[in-house]
Amino acid sequence: MSAMLMAVHTELSAAVAEWVAHDPDPASAAELAACDDDDLADRFARPLTFGTAGLRGPLRAGPNGMNLAVVLRATWGVAQVLGDHSPGSAIVVGYDARHRSAEFARASAEVFAAQGFSVSLMFCPVPTPVVAFAVRNIGAAAGVQITASHNPASDNGYKVYAAGGLQIVEPTDRDIEHAIAAAPPADQIPRTPVDHDGVEQVRSYLERAATVRRTSGSVRVALTPMHGVGGEFALDALALAGFGDVHVVESQFAPDPDFPTVTFPNPEEPGAADQLLALAADIDAEIAVALDPDADRCAVGVPTPAGWRMLTGDETGWLLGDYILSTHRSGAAVVASTVVSSRMLASIAADHGARHVETLTGFKWLARADDLDGTLVYAYEEAIGHCVDPAAVRDKDGISTAVLACDLVVALRDRGRTVLDALDDLARRHGVHTTTAVTRRVGSPQEAVEVMARLRSHAPVSLAGFDVSVTDLQPRTDALVFTGGDDTATVRVVTRPSGTEPKLKSYIEVRCTGELAAARARAEKSQSALAAEVPQWA
CATH class of the missing domain: 3.40.120.10 (Alpha-D-Glucose-1,6-Bisphosphate, subunit A, domain 3)
Incomplete structure (x- = not known):
């Protein structure tokens, strides 16, 4: 093994040992001990990203997964950001029926309680909109729902609502992410028992x-x-x-x-x-x-x-x-x-x-x-x-x-x-409107960025036979809107990279006017042509 590889291996081993030493879940040590080096490198490459509305990822030990230690540190981070604005306020915590949801919800509630918040922990698994409603209804400072929505069974997540039951937006999500990075080790985060409500x-x-x-x-x-x-x-x-x-x-x-x-x-x-x-x-x-x-x-x-x-x-x-x-x-x-x-x-x-x-x-x-x-x-x-x-x-x-x-x-x-x-x-x-979406998988998120760059510099000149106009939605978001048409038909394609997977998504809409059956036939024909054409761009 070269000196560089040995140094990387030593650094990874130290990170794993440090994590296990402070993980309050005793099963984590056994889980990590069974991992090979590639799996460990993936689990410790980065922390689970605090993205749209919160965290979502596979149930597994380590910082790049959903587990008790990650939930405790995430809740501590949320509490710090909220505490800057709403000390002593109410927090609603709910959970769905996924694996470990109830455990993660109780842990979240206990951390919030220890930070001085008044916590309402749902008495049973509930739909996500119940938590959004409750936050708005009682005037809570925030809400947390433990859920991965419609992700596979192997996943779970941590969704955060701001006051009014609205999903959080920038810069709150970045503030929380920074707070999580500064959180104490999971076993040192205070917890106070909470009753169900x-x-x-x-x-x-x-x-x-x-x-x-x-x-x-x-x-x-x-x-x-x-x-x-x-x-x-x-x-x-x-x-x-x-x-x-x-x-x-x-x-x-x-x-x-x-x-x-x-x-x-x-x-x-x-x-x-x-x-x-x-x-x-x-x-x-x-x-x-x-x-x-x-x-x-x-x-x-x-x-x-x-x-x-x-x-x-x-x-x-x-x-x-x-x-x-x-x-x-x-x-x-x-x-x-x-x-x-x-x-x-x-x-x-x-x-x-x-x-x-x-x-x-x-x-x-x-x-x-x-x-x-x-x-x-x-x-x-x-x-x-x-x-x-x-x-x-x-x-x-x-x-x-x-x-x-x-x-x-x-x-x-x-x-x-x-x-x-x-x-x-x-x-x-x-007018008849038909819609569909097509996905183009790429090798990495970076390749998706590169394809978008090529589309910006060499945009398609036609859509289903129509001349194209292009609207670039940057800097608001990384997306391009392609439109074309005439008095009887319009076509529209919105292309953007996925926020969570290495792929590009294109949303196609065709609108045609005229007699209903003929308009539908024309719209469906144009949509099929576009669905075949769009994945070949750039």
Whole structure:
């Protein structure tokens, strides 16, 4: 072994020994002892990054994983940043049903309590929007939810809400990351026992979720919580709202951190909703609802002449945005969607005399879309995230979205209409919009940066036969918007690197006007051409 390699090995061995000496979890030492040098080098290469809303990563020992030591130090860091502004304030701590979530939540609550905060630790696993609601409802300084949303079973995470139940933004996330870097060793961080709490907040959340509906009458519902925590909460909220005819996918109803019936616990993934759609067909349902494991996302399925299908996040966004604006009666309304979502919501808003705000990706921006002239009444992102009651929950909320989606089906049925009819109506008024996303995997995050640089210097000159104009969203974010079109058709592609994986994502939208069938055929043809063309760029 060369002197340089020996020095690296010695440095790594010292880092591992130091970590084990201060890790309060006795299983960590055995886990690390079983790792080879490459695995150890990965686990100790860097700390787990404090990114969008918090931490997320694989459950494993070492600084580059989700484990008890990392959670303790992260909570100490959050407490230091909050303590600079809100000493003695309330903190809400919740958790989902993933592996070790309850343990991490209790540890977080105990650290906050030792730092002088008044802590409300949820009494059971809860959907993420419950924590967002509780922070806003009681005026807490912050909230923490232990969840990895729809990540694989091997992951967990640590999501932070600021006052008002909003996801944290810059510079708070960087301040927290710096504080974590300065945290004491995990076994030296004080902890104070905390009792469970939150019954009243859960009850208030469910009662509030039931109030989002605008009509009366029931509907037959097929429901899956995708092995997550949303099942009982969704049943309760739907029942309070007057929807008692709900049938569940039994094999996916009980929380199970291993997600045994799905390869990837995300309703958007191919095949993930197969059991739900089969149930919907068997019981002659009128709507199918799939929640992701922490119930902050909601996907909707509907019957068609060719069988059941899931709506895209954009289609659900158009329908709910139009429904909310059509029933909005007080004050100037603002609706919001992200730069990678469909542009139809902007047209819908104009039709209703409301304002549309386009934000960067993520609910940390969508939740802050109010402006001086109006109040946010609805926001969505194409990844099946919908905020249908911003006054109560300033984040995506699958439970209240499920209630409103069922209510929409009732409202349409009362007029002799279906969801497909409503989509046709929107297409006639605003043009046929089709959307899809394509992913280009690259060797490393650096290669993604290099591809973006080449696109900036050598942008494509045409899109589906149209001349291209390019909008560069830097410095706000690393994304390029390519647009083209004429009086009867427009095409739009937004390309950006993934924030978490080595890949580029391109979001494609085609809009065509004219007779419905012909416009759809033209839009689908252009979209297919773009989906084949875009991965070859640069």
